[in-house]
Amino acid sequence: MSATVTTAFVEQYDAEVKAAYQRMGSLLRGTVRTRSEVGAKRIYFPKLGKGAATTKARHADVTPMGLEHSRAFADMADYYAPEYIDDLDQAKVNWTIRSEYARASASALGRTTDEIILTAMNAATNTTSAAAVNTGGDTTLSLDVVKRASKRLNERDVPLDRRRYAVIGPTELEELLGITGATSSEFTNQLLLTSGQTPVFWMGFNWMMHTGLPAGVKGFFFHSDAVGHGINSDIKSSVDWIAQKKAWLVDSWMSMGAVIIDADGVEELNA
Secondary structure: OOOOOOHHHHHHHHHHHHHHHHHHOOOOHHHOEEEEOOOOOEEEEEEEOOOOOOOOOOOOOOOOOOOOEEEEEEEOEEEEOOEEEEHHHHHHHOOOOHHHHHHHHHHHHHHHHHHHHHHHHOOOOOEEEHHHHOHHHOOOOOHHHHHHHHHHHHHOOOOOOOOEEEEEOHHHHHHHOOOOOOOOHHHHOOHHHHHOOOOEEEOOEEEEEOOOOOOOEEEEEEEHHHEEEEEEEEEEEEEEEEHHHOEEEEEEEEEEEEEEOOHHHEEEEEO
């Protein structure tokens, strides 16, 4: 058997990986501020401080706002999702599992993308304790807990717009659906909330369920501009013949990093 695959096959595999990654890979990539810079080891996200308007007398000079300039940065790290397909196995299946390998690769990279973002958010310095809010030290996600997290963001002048997100775990989703008001028809009719694929807006947040939250974290309330996701190299794929293994190496890779740009815009919820 010839140890070659056609260019069309490689291109199709690459396209399938990217399509699967976009469709069912990362859940959080579109919820944060993304910046791409090919070849960068570190990607910077600029941040401007708050300005204040002033008056002036007639013919007098205007007073500059004196905005504070700062920036956060995310260091890039390389990630790979390879797998070998033995040549004899390939002969038996005739590449019918190509799409399965593509989905598996895309899913692995998608989970890693979310892990990168969640790990960055786990460095949040602002936290809300469910036990401290609820009566009797109850650790459930209650309406009072949601209101407290929203209040803390409001007090820090985080924009009150449709770009606020709440990412919670499966247990917290069950608790959320037990809150009167959260179970309104507008909220529960969007059944994709249970899969985390489609955010549902309620109480000023786009709600998403995620199974990959860090240990001890019940959720994150954040504004999309407060978290940065840097991309040095977006998803790429290849299919190569490895002679010494008598197998095909199907591989996908990426180079990314994440960071909290503005700590005021992230509130971590714990028990």
